[in-house]
Amino acid sequence: MTVLEVNGLKKYFGKTKAVDGLSFSLSEGEVVGLLGPNGAGKTTTLKCIVGLLRKAEGTITIDGMDHRSDVARAKLAYIPEVPDIYEGLTVWDHLKFIALAYNLHDWEKRANDLIHRFDLMEKRNELGMHLSKGMKQKTMICCALLHDPDVLLFDEPLIGLDPKAVHELKEVFMDLKALGKSLLISTHMLDTAQNLCDRVLVMKSGKLIAEGTIDDLRKRVQAAQESTLEELFLEITSDENK
Numbered sequence: 001m002t003v004l005e006v007n008g009l010k011k012y013f014g015k016t017k018a019v020d021g022l023s024f025s026l027s028e029g030e031v032v033g034l035l036g037p038n039g040a041g042k043t044t045t046l047k048c049i050v051g052l053l054r055k056a057e058g059t060i061t062i063d064g065m066d067h068r069s070d071v072a073r074a075k076l077a078y079i080p081e082v083p084d085i086y087e088g089l090t091v092w093d094h095l096k097f098i099a100l101a102y103n104l105h106d107w108e109k110r111a112n113d114l115i116h117r118f119d120l121m122e123k124r125n126e127l128g129m130h131l132s133k134g135m136k137q138k139t140m141i142c143c144a145l146l147h148d149p150d151v152l153l154f155d156e157p158l159i160g161l162d163p164k165a166v167h168e169l170k171e172v173f174m175d176l177k178a179l180g181k182s183l184l185i186s187t188h189m190l191d192t193a194q195n196l197c198d199r200v201l202v203m204k205s206g207k208l209i210a211e212g213t214i215d216d217l218r219k220r221v222q223a224a225q226e227s228t229l230e231e232l233f234l235e236i237t238s239d240e241n242k
């Protein structure tokens with residue numbers, strides 16, 4: 001079942017066509033990698049979906065509802081590349097803030113479980129300004145998971161995390177998938193994407209230039225069966241291959 005549908009999305013910054021007529025969909029329980037060279041339009045796409053940027057054209061629906069509706073927003077979570085932490089709030093305060101914002105009840109156990117899972121128990125009462133980048137990132141992820149969203153948008157989630165946290169996050173991705181959640185993960189880490197994602201979307205200059213499973217991409221560029229996602233990506237995004 002389709003949970004996220006993006007149709008003809010356009011977003012311009014002055015003359016820059018950051019996203020230029022993008023269409024794709026995401027099904028329940030699917031993990032999809034959003035790939036593309038620097039400036040391809042990945043972050044802009046994620047920000048348009050979550051409503052942080054106003055789109056110029058196109059439609060975006062969550063479970064058939066406009067993405068800006070309250071019901072749709074409650075089903076969405078966005079984890080930005082740069083942790084958007086409040087310096088004067090503790091880790092626990094951040095979770096409390098989210099619980100208030102989403103009007104959650106009996107959230108404390110879930111919050112504690114998340115903090116425990118991401119090794120933040122010791123830092124539970126530490127102020128945002130005293131957290132390392134990885135701890136800030138992990139706090140943001142706990143906040144994003146607290147309201148139990150169905151569609152999760154991750155922007156470069158594995159950058160700045162230590163190997164244990166990366167391992168933990170990959171397990172969380174798999175747990176979320178098993179629970180039927182849909183994940184759209186923007187990443188430059190192609191080996192991880194190859195292992196983690198059911199399917200990838202490849203963007204370049206605001207457009208979708210390839211889409212499918214790794215086997216689909218191999219067929220598309222007539223590559224060898226053992227070719228890696230990195231090799232396919234380089235081939236697909238090379239200027240000669242327009």
Ligand SMILES: Nc1ncnc2c1ncn2[C@@H]1O[C@H](COP(=O)(O)OP(=O)(O)OP(=O)(O)O)[C@@H](O)[C@H]1O
Binds near residue numbers: 039040
């Ligand atoms: N706020 C902004 N104002 C003006 N131009 C912007 C703004 N945000 C993004 N852009 C431009 O839009 C295009 C797409 O940027 P975007 O950040 O979406 O790319 P990206 O694929 O996420 O890149 P990266 O892999 O480097 O993070 C780029 O040309 C960028 O310079």
